[in-house]
Amino acid sequence: MQKFKKLLAMVIAGVMTVALATATASxxxxxxxxDETDIQFSTESGTQFNAETEIQFNAxxxxxxxxxxxxxxxIQVMEHASQIGISLGLERDVFIDQYIVGQYxxxxxYVGVYDSLLVAMDNPESIIAPYSSSSSGSDxxxxxxxxxxxxxxxxxxxxxxxxDNVKKGDIIFEAxxxxxxxxxxxxxxxxxxxxxxxxxxxxxxxxxxxxVVRSLLDDTRVDDKDVTVVRVSSATTAQKDNAVSFCVDxxxxxxxxxxxxxxxxNETSWYCSEMVWAAYKNQGYDLEGPGLxxxxxxxxxxxxxxNSSLVITVSFK
Ligand SMILES: [Ca+2]
Ligand SMILES: [Ca+2]
Numbered sequence: 001m002q003k004f005k006k007l008l009a010m011v012i013a014g015v016m017t018v019a020l021a022t023a024t025a026s027x028x029x030x031x032x033x034x035d036e037t038d039i040q041f042s043t044e045s046g047t048q049f050n051a052e053t054e055i056q057f058n059a060x061x062x063x064x065x066x067x068x069x070x071x072x073x074x075i076q077v078m079e080h081a082s083q084i085g086i087s088l089g090l091e092r093d094v095f096i097d098q099y100i101v102g103q104y105x106x107x108x109x110y111v112g113v114y115d116s117l118l119v120a121m122d123n124p125e126s127i128i129a130p131y132s133s134s135s136s137g138s139d140x141x142x143x144x145x146x147x148x149x150x151x152x153x154x155x156x157x158x159x160x161x162x163x164d165n166v167k168k169g170d171i172i173f174e175a176x177x178x179x180x181x182x183x184x185x186x187x188x189x190x191x192x193x194x195x196x197x198x199x200x201x202x203x204x205x206x207x208x209x210x211x212v213v214r215s216l217l218d219d220t221r222v223d224d225k226d227v228t229v230v231r232v233s234s235a236t237t238a239q240k241d242n243a244v245s246f247c248v249d250x251x252x253x254x255x256x257x258x259x260x261x262x263x264x265x266n267e268t269s270w271y272c273s274e275m276v277w278a279a280y281k282n283q284g285y286d287l288e289g290p291g292l293x294x295x296x297x298x299x300x301x302x303x304x305x306x307n308s309s310l311v312i313t314v315s316f317k
Pocket of ligand 2: 301
């Protein structure tokens with residue numbers, strides 16, 4: 001944990017340097033593109049979320065042995081989290097409910113998923129932080145850019161077609177991010193133009209270590225973070241706008257990887273995938289798909305969103 005805090009301090013220091021550098025940036029950049037020009041897809045894999053189809057918790061379906069093991073497992077997980085200083089927003093009933101929904105072979109393997117995630121959270125060596133700078137420190141400018149492209153930043157768009165193909169409300173999945181084993185998630189706020197410099201760019205919103213911020217997506221970040229772009233295939237323009245507005249309202253709030261699944265606009269802290277999941281959940285789309293190996297991972301993880309049957313992959317290469 002000590003190492004993690006040290007890493008965190010380094011990261012925050014790096015981002016603060018960038019924030020200072022961007023303080024002299026000019027007026028707000030202009031949104032240049034709505035998603036009305038969406039390209040059409042031949043397949044519509046998504047179906048609208050229906051709350052009634054959710055599996056309801058029923059402890060009677062569990063054997064006594066399973067219930068005893070789940071109670072012990074819950075205590076084990078909470079103690080593990082407490083030992084490494086992480087406050088999990090996890091109720092016992094939710095813990096049991098998630099086991100039933102999650103298709104785990106047994107309770108032991110279910111508890112093991114939590115334990116491996118907690119171990120990763122406590123070992124900075126296993127973390128590929130979404131917000132950390134590269135060894136040269138040159139990529140830290142992707143994060144926390146505010147509403148105006150920083151004067152020292154020139155985004156690169158010559159390699160991929162993301163400026164043409166990535167739209168407002170799209171979801172960015174980064175395999176190289178988060179706690180290594182889970183990835184990172186951001187949402188596209190839109191395509192903006194800095195009129196003074198004549199530069200268009202894609203702006204993201206994301207919950208990173210310093211909180212919910214606006215960031216930049218360009219070819220370099222695509223390569224560095226191994227980006228996949230997905231789109232909620234059935235969502236209307238209004239629903240995507242609402243999802244983005246929800247995230248705008250969360251800007252400046254704190255980051256907390258507590259594995260909770262909050263949806264309130266008054267929620268005080270977010271982890272990356274929780275915020276984007278909540279933005280679409282409030283529009284009727286539950287993007288929590290299967291996690292690694294088809295199981296339901298704790299909370300809502302980035303790869304669960306990527307694997308959702310409600311999203312399609314956007315081609316940009
Ligand atoms: Ca939360
Ligand atoms: Ca989950």
